[in-house]
Amino acid sequence: MSQLYDRYAPAVLGLALRITREPADAEEVVVDTFAQVWRDAARFAAQRGSVGAWLATIARSRALDLLRARGRRTRLDDSAESLSGIEPAAMGSPAPSPMAALLADERTRRVQAAMATLPAAQRKALELGYFEGLSQTEIAERLDEPLGTVKTRMRLGLRRLRELLAPLGPGSAA
Amino acid sequence: MDPMRDLVEDYALDLLSGAERAAFEARLATDPALRQELAAATEALASLAFSTPVVPEPGLKDRVMARVSETAPKGSEAKVLPFAAPVRRSRAPLWLGAALAASLLLIAKLSTDLRQARKDWMIARSTMTASELAVAQRDSLIAQLTDPSIELVTMAATGAEKPAIKAYMNRTRRTMLLSAAALEAPSAGQTYQLWFIIDGKPVPSVTFRPDSTGHALLRDVAMPAGEVSATAITREPEGGSTTPTMPILFVGKHATE
Numbered sequence: 240m241s242q243l244y245d246r247y248a249p250a251v252l253g254l255a256l257r258i259t260r261e262p263a264d265a266e267e268v269v270v271d272t273f274a275q276v277w278r279d280a281a282r283f284a285a286q287r288g289s290v291g292a293w294l295a296t297i298a299r300s301r302a303l304d305l306l307r308a309r310g311r312r313t314r315l316d317d318s319a320e321s322l323s324g325i326e327p328a329a330m331g332s333p334a335p336s337p338m339a340a341l342l343a344d345e346r347t348r349r350v351q352a353a354m355a356t357l358p359a360a361q362r363k364a365l366e367l368g369y370f371e372g373l374s375q376t377e378i379a380e381r382l383d384e385p386l387g388t389v390k391t392r393m394r395l396g397l398r399r400l401r402e403l404l405a406p407l408g409p410g411s412a413a
Numbered sequence: 414m415d416p417m418r419d420l421v422e423d424y425a426l427d428l429l430s431g432a433e434r435a436a437f438e439a440r441l442a443t444d445p446a447l448r449q450e451l452a453a454a455t456e457a458l459a460s461l462a463f464s465t466p467v468v469p470e471p472g473l474k475d476r477v478m479a480r481v482s483e484t485a486p487k488g489s490e491a492k493v494l495p496f497a498a499p500v501r502r503s504r505a506p507l508w509l510g511a512a513l514a515a516s517l518l519l520i521a522k523l524s525t526d527l528r529q530a531r532k533d534w535m536i537a538r539s540t541m542t543a544s545e546l547a548v549a550q551r552d553s554l555i556a557q558l559t560d561p562s563i564e565l566v567t568m569a570a571t572g573a574e575k576p577a578i579k580a581y582m583n584r585t586r587r588t589m590l591l592s593a594a595a596l597e598a599p600s601a602g603q604t605y606q607l608w609f610i611i612d613g614k615p616v617p618s619v620t621f622r623p624d625s626t627g628h629a630l631l632r633d634v635a636m637p638a639g640e641v642s643a644t645a646i647t648r649e650p651e652g653g654s655t656t657p658t659m660p661i662l663f664v665g666k667h668a669t670e
Contacts, residue, residue, distance in 0.1 A: 250463035295462035
C-alpha cells in the first residue's frame with residue numbers, strides 16, 4: 240500500500256483537486272480512495288485494465304460524491320477550461336525525485352499535448368463530463384448544443400485521445 | 414467494421430442506452446478483443462484524469478496509512494460510478510413516481526438494516542485481520558532476528574545526533590533489517606535515506622521517516638550486489654537522491670564479507 244501510495248498519490252490528488260477545487264476536500268478524497276483500494280483489492284484482481292485506470296475511476300467517483308454531498312459543483316471559468324488553466328503545484332512540493340519528476344513530467348506533457356490537439360468543442364465536452372460529472376444532457380444544456388452533437392463530440396474526442404496516447408501503452412495511465 | 418467495435422468509446426463514456434449497453438456487455442463477456450479495446454479506451458480516460466499530478470504534503474501519507482490500518486480488506490460498501498453516471502430524466506407518469514417512492518422507502522429500510530449488519534461484520538473481521546497481521550509480523554520479525562547468518566551492525570552517530578540505530582544484515586539472503594530509535598523527525602520535504610558503501614562508493618537505498626515516537630523499522634531492505642563495507646544514513650529531499658547530501662549522519666562499518 241505504501242508503494243502504491245508513493246506511485247499514485249500525486250495523480251490521485253491532482254485529479255481530486257481538479258474536481259473539488261478545495262485542498263482539504265481533495266486530501267479527503269485521496270484518503271478515501273486508498274482506503275477503498277485497500278478494501279477492494281480482491282475485486283481488482285477480477286478486473287481488467289491497469290491499477291491507474293482503476294484508481295482514477297474510484298477517485299473520480301469519490302470526488303464527485305463529495306462535491307454532491309457538499310451541495311456544490313465546480314464551474315470552470317472559461318479561462319480555466321483547458322488543462323493548461325490548472326496549477327499542478329497548487330499544493331505540496333515539486334515531484335519527489337529527479338527521475339520520478341522526469342517521468343511524471345513526460346507523461347503529463349504528452350497527455351496535455353494530446354488534449355491540446357483535440358478540437359476545442361470536443362475537449363470542452365469531455366472535460367465537463369469528466370471533471371464536473373455532468374450528464375450528456377446537462378452538457379448539452381450548458382453548451383446550448385443538441386444532445387446528439389455532444390455525444391458525437393465526446394465519442395470522437397475520446398477516440399482521438401486514445402489514438403494519440405496509444406504509444407504510452409497499457410498501465411501507463413499514471 | 415464490427416458494429417460493436419464502434420460502441421467501445423460510447424460504452425466507456427456511458428453514452429449507451431439500456432438495450433445497447435446490455436448487448437455490448439453480453440458481447441464483452443465472450444470477446445477478448447473487444448475487452449482489450451475497452452481497456453484501451455478506459456486507459457485513455459484515466460490519462461485524462463491523471464494529467465495534472467500534484468505532490469501531496471508528507472502528512473497525507475500518514476493519514477492514508479492510518480485509515481488503511483483500520484480498514485478491513487475485501488468486500489465493499491462503496492460504489493464506483495461509471496463515467497459521467499448521468500441522472501436520467503424521468504418521463505414517467507405521477508402514479509409511477511408514487512409507487513417508486515414507496516419502493517425506495519422499503520429499499521432504504523432494508524439497506525439500512527443490511528448496512529448495520531455489514532458494519533458489525535466488518536468490525537469483527539477488521540479486528541481479526543489486524544490481530545492476524547500483528548502476529549504474522551511479529552513471527553517474521555523474530556525469524557529475521559534469529560537467523561543464524563545475521564550480522565549485527567551498530568550505526569554510530571557522526572555528529573550531535575543521539576539516536577541508536579541497529580542494522581541486522583543477512584548475508585545469505587542479502588537483506589537488511591534496520592531498527593532506529595529516538596530519530597529526529599526530518600523537516601517538511603525531507604526524508605532519511607539509507608546508503609550501502611561498495612568499493613568506497615555510496616549506492617542509494619530506501620528512504621524512510623520515523624514515526625511520531627522517533628522509531629523506524631525497515632524490513633527486508635535489499636542489499637545491492639558487491640561487497641558492502643559500510644552502511645550510512647543521510648537526510649535527503651523527499652523521494653531520495655542518487656548521491657548523498659552531506660553530512661553523513663550515521664555510519665556503521667561491516668565486517669569484511
